[in-house]
Amino acid sequence: MQKHSILFTFQAQQFVIESGSLPFEAAAQGHEVYVALYWNDSVAQAYEDKCRAQGLQVRNYSTQLGFGTEAGRLAIIPADRPGIHKFLSSRIRAVLSRFLPRSSPLRRFISLPNYLHASIAAREIARKTWAWSRPDIYFSASFGSIIGVENHLAKIARQAGAKLFCYPTYPCYGEDVYIRRRFQNVDMGMWTNYLRADVDIVNRQLAKIFPHWIRSYNGKQQFAKDPIEMLAAWFQGLLYHDPWKKPYDIYDRIYVPYQFSAELLYRNGYAHNRVGMLGKPSIxxxxxxxxxxxxxxxxxxxxxxxxxxxxxxxxxxxxxxxxxxxxxxxxxxxxxxxxxxxxxxxxxxxxxxxxxxxxxxxxxxxxxxxxxxxxxxxxxxxxxxxxxxxxxxxxxxxxxxxxxxxxxxxxxxxxxxxxxxxxxxxxxxxxxxxxxxxxxxxxxxxxxxxxxxxxxxxxxxxAYAPAGAGIVKDAVVMTATTAQGNVS
Incomplete structure (x- = not known):
């Protein structure tokens, strides 16, 4: 079987807990494996050490992104990223802050340069990751970000002709689940009220301009993310047509742990041949x-x-x-x-x-x-x-x-x-x-x-059939058969 260059990215400890065995399975099958980490805590450090000890190529980009830990939890900390985009974003924020009254809803646009700056910084890390690994197979989690490193990596992978696969992290997938959870999180105060479509004139106007960005649930309407962040993603060509899909339908195959997980995706219009039910790697x-x-x-x-x-x-x-x-x-x-x-x-x-x-x-x-x-x-x-x-x-x-x-x-x-x-x-x-x-x-x-x-x-x-080895083999086979033109 042909050997491949495979990139695995992990943005949080839960992803390593659930699917961190996959890079080692890929290495055991003789593939060239690259592991990129985008957060830092004791779990990340231990996992990085384990990868290095077993001969995997691994890099942690968290300090360049500005991600760190605070009292054991993920927090964004300042990162030294000089550049013209950083200068411009700070100047634009200063101008908007000076001329817009504090009571004006338009002050929300002050966050737009922040989102653009964060996304440009993420794009730089994505380019570094890709230049380092040059994979023909890319595995990521079902990322929830719309301007993060993995969004940029997925775009680069598509342009480069690499195959994209989503490894299992959570059994409940699909748009129906995501809608219910996101509305519930806003109701409980876990997410900002600025996701509500009617919270102010900014959201009301954006809901009219981009009606496919909102969903209705229990008599309320809501954006998938802060619509200002969604604008930043849209400006950079990162926002998918249906931002409520989770996982996004960009993957060649989405691996799920259980049959009911697959059923949730089928109900939301995912093609059966794009869903792989091969078990739970963490088991x-x-x-x-x-x-x-x-x-x-x-x-x-x-x-x-x-x-x-x-x-x-x-x-x-x-x-x-x-x-x-x-x-x-x-x-x-x-x-x-x-x-x-x-x-x-x-x-x-x-x-x-x-x-x-x-x-x-x-x-x-x-x-x-x-x-x-x-x-x-x-x-x-x-x-x-x-x-x-x-x-x-x-x-x-x-x-x-x-x-x-x-x-x-x-x-x-x-x-x-x-x-x-x-x-x-x-x-x-x-x-x-x-x-x-x-x-x-x-x-x-x-x-x-x-x-x-x-x-x-x-x-x-x-009697348990190991999931990790099967997922890697399935992705490799799909990559090979698609390259031969046997799969549309």
Missing amino acids: DQVARQCADPGFVSRMQEELGFTFDESFILFNVAPSAEHKNTSEDVHFRQFFAICDVLKATGQKIILSLHPLCDFDTYNSHAMRYGFTISRNYQIYYLQPFCRFIVSHSCTTNHQGALAGKKVIDIDYLNLRFENLNMIAPEEIHPNIMLVPPEELAQAVDRLLAETANNEHDAGSYYS
Whole structure:
């Protein structure tokens, strides 16, 4: 098989967690691999070291972009990027600030030079990345930006005739999902109100000029992004005709982890031959390790209990950490769940999101007599537990596939929304969407329905087909057959 030059780009730690194995699979298949990172924290640094140790070519462009970390979270920090575009953007901002009254909605256009400057800086990094790697295959995540490095890289890749592939990061794709989530985020204050189409005269006029930039939901109209940022993308030829599509329909193939993920894309008009359902790369290592009895023994020893003991797995929602709700509301919900679980008399194991502060949650867990799994992701624990108490999380489906019942606590009131989406029981019949006030009854029901210990993780994971190697091979085959003119 022909060997290829393959570029992988990662803009956040979650993308590495979900699909960071793909570059190593590509290298194992003999391809020339380039890895570009566009953020910096301990996860990025560890991943960069791992790539370098295994002979992959890797670069981290975060300092040139101005991305860094602040208290463990991504934040934009000043970057020293001299140039005429930086000078002009600052002068234009100064002029607009001087002559436009503070009460004028037109002052919003002051942000336009900022967006243009950020996009031009991203374009420079994209050009550097491309000149360094010169790939004929380019893998990226389903990026949400419209003026970022990956937007520019996709444009360059198209112009160069390279093949574009989207690696899996999230199981819920498609425009319907994106619309609901974006409107919900504005309602909860996670996104600026300037996405609303009627917020001021600027948005109202732009909605008339660019009606395809807006969508309607529950009687409201909204832009996909700040329309001033969308203008910046439009000026540079980066804005796709349908900015609400996620992933954008620029990819030769979009890889998804599950069948329901593919169904969401089909419902939104994605062609079947452009969607590949080959599994979840982040499970590959888990499957290899959990099929090893020696590894499982060491995991039990480190956790301080055996999997012959019955335990309930509590997947903690990072509601406060994601700014979905206030810290007070979040911990009231957290303690209410803990009270229900404590009353069962069962052993309770907590799984935390990477954003959750271990010390904070551990102090609460100790008070309840619960244990936190600090070094093992939820995927390691799902096959061994009695059942799972969770929130609307991307990990729920994997737990259901492992044969476990999953209680999805419906804090977002999804059951009563009129959505053109797949219901949890359609995703998998083991997933139960339960209102918070009915949690205790649902837990009692599962205690009655499930045996103390029902697991066979060894056989479950030994039957697992590795996703990473299959995704790389599929992309290579598609690239080769398209080059031969066999695929339109």
